[in-house]
Amino acid sequence: MQNIRNDNSPRQGVIQYVxxxxxxxxxxxDTTRSLLNHLREDRCLTGTKEGCAEGDCGACTVVVGELxxxxxxxxxxxxxxxxxxxxxxxxxxTVEHLRQEAGTLHPVQQALVDCHGSQCGFCTxxxxxxxxxxxxxHEQCDERPxxxxxRSTLTGNLxxxxxxxxxxxxxxxxxxxxxxxxxREALKLKLEVLERSETLVYEHEGRRFFAxxxxxxxxxxxxxxxxxxxxxxxxxxxxxxxxxxxxxxxxIFVGKVPQLKRIERDQQFLRVGSAVSLTDSFAAIxxxxxxLKELWERFASKPIRNAGTLGGNxxxxxxxxxxMPALVALGARVVMQGLGGSRTLALEDLYTGYMRKDMHADxxxxxxxxxxxxxxxxxxxxxxxxxxxxxxSAVCAAFSIRLDAGRVVDCRVAYGGMAATVKRACHCEQxxxxxxxxxDTLEQAKAALDEDYQPLSDxxxxxxxRQQCAKNLLYRFYLETRLNxxxxxxxxxxxxxxxxxx
Numbered sequence: 001m002q003n004i005r006n007d008n009s010p011r012q013g014v015i016q017y018v019x020x021x022x023x024x025x026x027x028x029x030d031t032t033r034s035l036l037n038h039l040r041e042d043r044c045l046t047g048t049k050e051g052c053a054e055g056d057c058g059a060c061t062v063v064v065g066e067l068x069x070x071x072x073x074x075x076x077x078x079x080x081x082x083x084x085x086x087x088x089x090x091x092x093x094t095v096e097h098l099r100q101e102a103g104t105l106h107p108v109q110q111a112l113v114d115c116h117g118s119q120c121g122f123c124t125x126x127x128x129x130x131x132x133x134x135x136x137x138h139e140q141c142d143e144r145p146x147x148x149x150x151r152s153t154l155t156g157n158l159x160x161x162x163x164x165x166x167x168x169x170x171x172x173x174x175x176x177x178x179x180x181x182x183x184r185e186a187l188k189l190k191l192e193v194l195e196r197s198e199t200l201v202y203e204h205e206g207r208r209f210f211a212x213x214x215x216x217x218x219x220x221x222x223x224x225x226x227x228x229x230x231x232x233x234x235x236x237x238x239x240x241x242x243x244x245x246x247x248x249x250x251x252i253f254v255g256k257v258p259q260l261k262r263i264e265r266d267q268q269f270l271r272v273g274s275a276v277s278l279t280d281s282f283a284a285i286x287x288x289x290x291x292l293k294e295l296w297e298r299f300a301s302k303p304i305r306n307a308g309t310l311g312g313n314x315x316x317x318x319x320x321x322x323x324m325p326a327l328v329a330l331g332a333r334v335v336m337q338g339l340g341g342s343r344t345l346a347l348e349d350l351y352t353g354y355m356r357k358d359m360h361a362d363x364x365x366x367x368x369x370x371x372x373x374x375x376x377x378x379x380x381x382x383x384x385x386x387x388x389x390x391x392x393s394a395v396c397a398a399f400s401i402r403l404d405a406g407r408v409v410d411c412r413v414a415y416g417g418m419a420a421t422v423k424r425a426c427h428c429e430q431x432x433x434x435x436x437x438x439x440d441t442l443e444q445a446k447a448a449l450d451e452d453y454q455p456l457s458d459x460x461x462x463x464x465x466r467q468q469c470a471k472n473l474l475y476r477f478y479l480e481t482r483l484n485x486x487x488x489x490x491x492x493x494x495x496x497x498x499x500x501x502x
Contacts, residue, residue, distance in 0.1 A: 013202055015084055016194050018065070018091035019043070021183075023190055029084055031202065031209040031251055032241045036060045036079040039094060047095035047125045048079055051158075053242040055081045055235055055304055056390065058157035061126035063133050065091035067191045068261065072184055075279070075306040076133045076156070081238025082307065085202045085209040086231065086253050089194045091187055095125040098132060100180065108132050111174035112167065119161035127157050130302070131171050136182055144175055155389040156301025200256070211253040215260075215337070218364070221252050223339045226361040228252045232275055232312035235304050260311070260366065269333075269369040274311020278323075281310035281368075288373055292326055295381045299323065301390040314347065315365040317357050317421065322396050324422035326381045328414040329398035332370045338363035354420035376402045376409075378481045382473045386460065393417050394461035397473040401432070401481060408432045408441070415470055417460075418453040425452040428474070442478050446471040 015026040029038065036053075039045040039062075051059035055078035064087070065074045074093075098106035105113065108131045118124040134145055134153045145153070150171035159167065199221075200211035210228070212218040221228070228250035231237055240246040254260055260275035263284050270288060272281050282296035282305070299305060299322050313323045314334060324347065332347045339362045347368075350357050359365075381398045385391040396416035402409045411432050413425040427448040435441040455466040 012198070012200070015088045015202060017087045017089065018187065018190050018194070020045075020093055020097040021091075021187070023194070026084065028204065030204050031083065031085055031207045032248065033084045034080055034238070034242065035062070035082040035084060035087060035092065038084055039079060039092075045094050045096050049122055049125060050080060051122070053080045054239050055156075055301075055307075056158070057123070058126040058130065058154075058301070058303065059123050061129040061157065061303055063093040063129055063136075065093070065187060065191070067188065067195065072188050072191070074133060074136050074182075075277075076130050076303040077307045078156070078235075078303045080242060081234050083209075083231070083234055083238070083251075085200070085211065085251075086234060086255060088200055088202075088211060089191065089196060089256075091191060093129075093132075095128050098128065106132070106180055107177035108135055108170070108174045110177055111170040115166045115170040115173060117163060117167040117170040119159070119163045123157060123159050123161075127154065127159070127167055130154055130157050131167075131174060134171065135174060138175070139179065139181065145171070147172065152297060153302060155297075156303040196256070208250045209253065210251065211256045213256050213258075215257055218252070218254060218257050218260075219337065219339060219362075222364055223362040225250055225252065230254060230315070230364055232315075233277070233308035235300070235308040236312070236316055236318075254364070265372075267372075269371060271335075272310055272368045272370065274315070274365040274367055275309050276311070278305040278308045278310055278313065285370060288370075289330070289379060291379050292381055295322060295326060295383060295396075298383050298385075298389060304390075310368060311365045314350070314368060315357070315359075317351055317355050319354065319419060319421050320393050320396070320417045321422065322383060322393055322416065325396050325398035325414040325416045327368065327370065328422060328424060329379065329381070329400045329412045330370055331400075331412060332368055334365060335367040335369060336360075336363045337366035342366060344369065348414070348422070348424050351421035351423075374402075376404070378403070380477050380480060382476065384461075384469055384473075392460065395466050395469045395473070397470065397477075399474070399477045401437075401477075403437055403481075406438075407436050408434065413474070415453065418455045418466055418470060423452070425449055427451040437478070437482060439478075442475060446474055449474070 017024055039048050049059035051057035060079040061076050062079045063074055064077050108128055112118055130153050150168050199213055199217050202209040210221050212221055229248050231251050231253045254275050260273040262273045264271045286293050286296050313321045328348045333344050334347050334350050335342055335344050338360055352358055377400055379400045383393050384395045385393050394417055398414045401411040411429050413428050416422045428445045431445040431448045449470050455463045457463045
């Protein structure tokens, strides 16, 4: 039987966090106990709903606060795929927190009522929390979010009743009511008390959860427990427990190591630590490569990007991970760390087969090195999926090319969803390098893709669809980067195939 105590003195072997403003200590729960189940079953906070249990529908959206370099950051996450020990030292806010004195509604809630933004009501608490996070972002400034910002904030919230328009209206109108200020300084003080300088070691029924606080401890633990699962954002591993009911054993959580949460830049590379969130990673990358903005927006949902990490996406090695084609096309490198020190290799060389990597038992991904932009290079990424937002790709393509006087000097072509790993199209590249950037060259390069890939058919797309779309996207890249050449009218309709669904 679990034991929940209100106790703000840090103790080893105890999960300590802030819940709706109050410090809590938690023991005797499983290492993979989800935040959603804890809230609903242990705390009787049933405003947070379970819809999909896989981080897709947003009904369980909560806001998590944490200190980063002494600053408070408040962001939405999906409670259904967050393990309780990973929330040690953080703050969790549910929809119940928004209730005001005398039971009055928060401006976010009142706007939803006034705009008729709730129909069946099941998804409403998740929408409320997503809008509240946006409210917090703008409460200290005069600038108000536009409708596109509101839409982006809500990409992780699905309404089965199709009531999106009034919800968007509520997002615009929530600032028109009497403001309610969030007590940031009070929360910061509570989180400062909960900060640990040592490794958290939490154990339950023979399963251990380690949260090292520095790089040396992480290296030691990884070597001592090579069979332990490395955990970052839990956006994929969470589904192993909620959908596959897997016993994942010991866990080493990397989210408390400061060195892994840094973004640095020198004269050659942007260095992104493996525990930096997808949100922060893409923000830094897009500043250098604005062409990746749409990919950033369409990479899962905002709560998933807030929780997930770029390093985790790379280390996972899924052939449909959307970050890898772009990183490979940019010439990114991955830094591995282990007992024997660090080593660096090209990202495409990390993957040796389906979900297999050139990684020693004591190693982990420390950082990604992304080359800074060079003059003369043009770059694009494209994603095809059944849903525009928050969906897994059928095909994700990334292209980089350097032209000189209309001739291809160098290029990198990479696709996800086309093979067992994210893979460069070497035959295609060979057909392009040294050739004039023309229609004839493109036809040869498109034909070479048949040698590079033999895709599979699955629930997302057929093999034929994928192969045709890969060629169409290469042609689209050509049209967007050619040197002031007119678009042949007979070629324009080639994109219709890419827009159809399998």
